[in-house]
Amino acid sequence: MNLKTLVVNINFVRVLFIVGLISFIGCSSPKLDDSQPPAEETKLSDDSLLTLVQKQTFQYFWEGAEDISGLARERIHIDGVYPQNDQDVITTGGSGFGIMTILVGIERGFITRSEGYNRLNRIVDYLAKADRFHGAWPHWLYGPTGKVKPFGERDNGGDLVETAFMAQALICVRQYFNEGNIEEQSLAKKADELWKGIDWNFYRNGEQNVLYWHWSPNYGWIMNFPIRGYDECLITYILAASSPTHGVPAAVYHEGWARNGAIKSSAEQYGYKVILAHNGHEGSVGPLFWSQYSYLALDPRGLKDQYADYWALNRNHALIDREYSIKNPKNFKGYGADTWGLTASYSVDGYSAHSPTNDLGVITPTAAISSIPYTPEYSMEVIRHLYYDFGDKLWGKYGFYDAFSETENWFPKRYLAIDQGTIPVMIENHRSGLLWNLFMSAPEIQSGLIKLGFTSMQHVLTANTEVAEAIQ
Template sequence: MKYNLYLPITLLLLPFVLGCGPAKKESDGNIIAKGYDRHVELHWPAASQASSYLILVSSDGKNFSPRATVQDTMYMDFVNDLGQNLNLNYKIVALNENKEETELGSTMVTTNDFSEEELLNMVQYYTFRYFWEGAEPNSGMARERIHIDGEYPQNDRNVVTTGGTGFGIFGILAGIERRWITRQEGVDRFEKMVNFLENADRFHGVWPHWLHGETGKVKPFSPKDNGGDLVESAFLMQGLLAVREYFKNGNDQEKAIAQKIDELWKAMEWDWYTKGGEDVLYWHWSPNHGWEMDFPLKGYNECLITYILAASSPTHGVPAKVYHEGWARNGDINTLVNPYDYQLTLKHNGAEKMGGPLFWAHYSYIGLNPKGLEDQYANYWKENTNHTLINRAWCVENSQGYKGYGEDLWGLTASYSVNGYAGHRPGKDFGVISPTAALSSFPYTPEESMKVLKNLYYNYGDRVFGRYGFYDALSPEENYYPKRYLAIDQGPIVAMIENHRSGLGWKLFMQAPEIQNGLEKLGFNREAK
């Protein structure tokens, strides 16, 4: 049966509402459906000459109604309007350019109320897919950004990020452990990734912020930032060392990956990035512009892991005084403030009164375990927990009166913003909540973070949740719900949720003998092994 798609919509859909579908069927039974708590995910094979697909649903197996028309072969149907604990029957109908229809098949699926653990597992799994399904195919690396809305203003769809890949690496390791992928699939992906990095542009052993995924050539991050990026490379090596530890006693292929990572690690010239022996590390060096970026890593922000790795290097290590005189500013890194009665002992750069954006409590601690980690400047578990609670308290207080803010919607960090990209924090708040802020804070604030997860999923639904988990940012105040992802925000979600659940990333990174030696060299005490 064919339908004239130029009829009024009520007449067009009437056969489906009454339960009379097209007579012709292709690949019946090939529709794959997975039911969650409040949504269903559907996949189906592409049909020849199809220009779009009509999705229909029935709760009684007879009366079907339309849900959406899409060009993709995947659809996530949020079913709040249909109820809870549902038994649903879906049909997929292919539409060609002449608006002729062919039914591809149907399938049954159920939805069920999820426990908190099931919700956490769901969010972690969906976010893992950014780094697994969404990776750039030639390199296996994480794309800098994925825009579901299809717009790439910088024409950078296949540009990969070194730091974001480092965070996502922990997600892939979690995927192996949780059997979302096989061990062999993970091995093959890491082999591709390491081979790419071995041949990609490096500058004194240090990768740039961005690389072209097809070629491995540098993609300048800014006009003078076309060389080594020490901080992003530290985030990458944090992940790679965890992979080395995971596979170092494995089969021949796994040992070869671990060996290549070891060679890449030993080739990183951390001492070069002291600009010839100064007592501080510098973020950038360019073969064209030298040290013109002039960004010394001083004072507290997201860069602690850079000093840990630089001190830990067995080949190009820096002395402890570079940490104490550079990073810690000869002790001037300390302060004592108590916003909302939560004490901070580190002077957050440019945000001394209430702490910086929340990614400062995440990026360096994807592998570096803050539990029990203490030196002469701070107890890092207390610092990060209080930093998170201050950020939350600011949003709960909501002195600027932004719509939606409260105990179930908080979290300011760097993300997309209404007018581009911004580093949101208390005192620099534009009414934009970044899901990564609360979700990556699960180790520090599990109950408070769960409230945000539930609110986003149950009350905002498809406005904020897609095929790779929660989108990067939202603003109920501005009715701003971009369907866009950034690797540096998705990576901490999957990695820190896994650290909250099992401590996997922390265990792997912290067991590296060089890291243990480096922490001792810098005067760290570690109660948590």
């Protein structure tokens, strides 16, 4: 071999070494937004992992949003198992969760404040033109037109509970932007007008002391569903009592929701007090979304009334669910201290509201993750287990997939807005209290809570005179 050939060969080896080194560095450095869990030796801190989960899930409501409205699609199927017929279907409640997620995205730097403002401004303009029924939006909207898409044959009008999930988000938007620049103040004003346009009093169905879930322009009150506690609907009564334009008297809460005190429970499970009778059942607890949906904005820390300590209620609910999964009376595969969480989600045979009394062997990641304010250490155990031990079987484009069953070896790559939406919000409430502080700072909410007999150790509740007079 001559000298020239030797030099060429040495240079070629050097090039191969440099290319290999670059490839190794690129592969071994974990990226925050990478959809693939990193290797064991590069595991993230709890704080970084929570940010990653928030950021990835945020994308469902940002990149995955419906094109015209900017609101949340009802569902997104990645696996293609079912035809994707819901590309244009907007879910009102899930979109409320998504609006709060956008506020999280601004605070965490996933998007700029300007980007968040632009999207939210588009959203409130769309909501103002969309179908409403005495101020209440339907469960579903058809994205391109803003017209109602029936949730069922007779469910083609106002859905007061879904509307409440939206209204709590609009109040948070107002509080977030009301001291901003001129454009932001205009956004806050539009959000305020939307929430104040909801006629809660109409949904008493003839001045009854209870709120009704549905009203249809074609079928009236035929759905006949009075909202009585306890379930996910507490926020509906808080908002109805707080409204300065269409408020309801306190008796609607005490007689309708609290059933004249029958809402209380003296039962215990696994040594934890149940506190409130879930859906009228004295000794059982419902799906975990009951301790999440109303508390995305309503701060349960130190929140009490004559019926419950709401922090203890929600914490005990999560602890009962976890303990049930550890005991695992039906011997489902995988259940345990790092794999718990029963709530409404996809199931092996369709959609189901999973709970200890309706256990189908399906774990729903959002259940334990969104319980993180109540059970931070236990929820982190679940997050780490699901992220590192299951990898891309459970983790994808928009964070953790909706549900899975190890017993059935069932790992569908599907997402639902209402399940994804609680994750970034409840993680943020655990980390900073962002949405809790925004909502609880609203003067009419403070007046409404006082009106219903609530106290809070976390927030000083002060009745605003004008608002208090308006809601009597």
